[in-house]
Amino acid sequence: MTSRTATLIGLAAILMWSLLAALTVATGKIPAFQLASLVGFLTWVGRPDAFGSLRQPPLAWIVGVGGLFGYHALYFLALRFAPPAEAGLLNYLWPLLIVLFSSLLPGERLALHHVLGAVLGFAGTIVLFLGNGGGVAAGDVPGLGAAFVAAFVWAGYSVMSRKLKSVPTDAVAGFCLATAVLSAVVHALVEVTVWPDNAGQWFAIAMLGVGP
Numbered sequence: 001m002t003s004r005t006a007t008l009i010g011l012a013a014i015l016m017w018s019l020l021a022a023l024t025v026a027t028g029k030i031p032a033f034q035l036a037s038l039v040g041f042l043t044w045v046g047r048p049d050a051f052g053s054l055r056q057p058p059l060a061w062i063v064g065v066g067g068l069f070g071y072h073a074l075y076f077l078a079l080r081f082a083p084p085a086e087a088g089l090l091n092y093l094w095p096l097l098i099v100l101f102s103s104l105l106p107g108e109r110l111a112l113h114h115v116l117g118a119v120l121g122f123a124g125t126i127v128l129f130l131g132n133g134g135g136v137a138a139g140d141v142p143g144l145g146a147a148f149v150a151a152f153v154w155a156g157y158s159v160m161s162r163k164l165k166s167v168p169t170d171a172v173a174g175f176c177l178a179t180a181v182l183s184a185v186v187h188a189l190v191e192v193t194v195w196p197d198n199a200g201q202w203f204a205i206a207m208l209g210v211g212p
Contacts, residue, residue: 014095016211021088023211024079026204030194032076033187035205039072040180042209044173053170060167064175067157069182074150082143086136089125090147096121097155105162 027035056064078087096118103110129136136144161167187193196202 018092019211020075020208021079021084021091023204023208024076025084026200027208028194028197028201030196030201030205031187031191032080033073033183033191034193035076035208036069036072037180037183037187038205039208040068040176040183042206043176044180053168054174056167056171056174060164060171061175061178063157063160063164064167064172065178065182067153067160068172068175069179070153071150071157072179073183073186074146074153078143078147078150080143082140082147086129086140087143087147089128090144091150091154093121093125093148093151094154094158097151098158101155101159102162105159 024035030038075087075091078091099114100110100118102108103114196205
């Protein structure tokens with residue numbers, strides 16, 4: 001795969017992930033960990049060949065499961081406890097953070113245009129938050145905090161994955177399955193099960209599993 005092809009795939013991924021907030025909101029009042037569990041199991045459907053890729057080093061499992069479980073749990077919580085637009089704005093700092101974190105990898109360096117882009121990105125986020133004049137409601141702070149941390153988790157997962165190039169893509173299905181199991185356990189411990197009310201909510205869950 002060429003660098004250009006990889007960049008185009010990354011762009012397509014960002015466009016696809018832009019649907020994550022809308023689809024999550026469309027699932028209704030399903031608890032965050034229950035939703036993460038359902039989505040995780042759906043990503044495994046139709047991928048029986050992935051079993052052969054489950055034998056991976058411990059570091060790959062720590063990075064893979066930690067990144068997927070941590071990110072989705074935090075972001076789904078954010079969308080349950082904060083306005084979707086503001087939560088999405090903070091969460092989608094992760095592309096910017098990936099650029100910054102990538103400079104820590106061997107052979108990479110932080111160029112001036114990277115720094116300028118980061119400053120503009122953070123400044124734009126602040127302007128959008130403060131521009132409405134309404135401030136931040138106290139009840140939204142936990143959700144917004146979860147969205148902000150989620151951005152760092154996903155950026156860290158993405159950058160660390162570059163150091164695990166030998167891990168096949170099919171192994172991600174295994175990480176998703178482990179994420180689903182962990183989410184189901186946490187859901188059983190701390191949440192009340194709420195099933196979708198209509199076909200639209202089931203469709204949103206299915207699209208979350210297939211897409212972002």
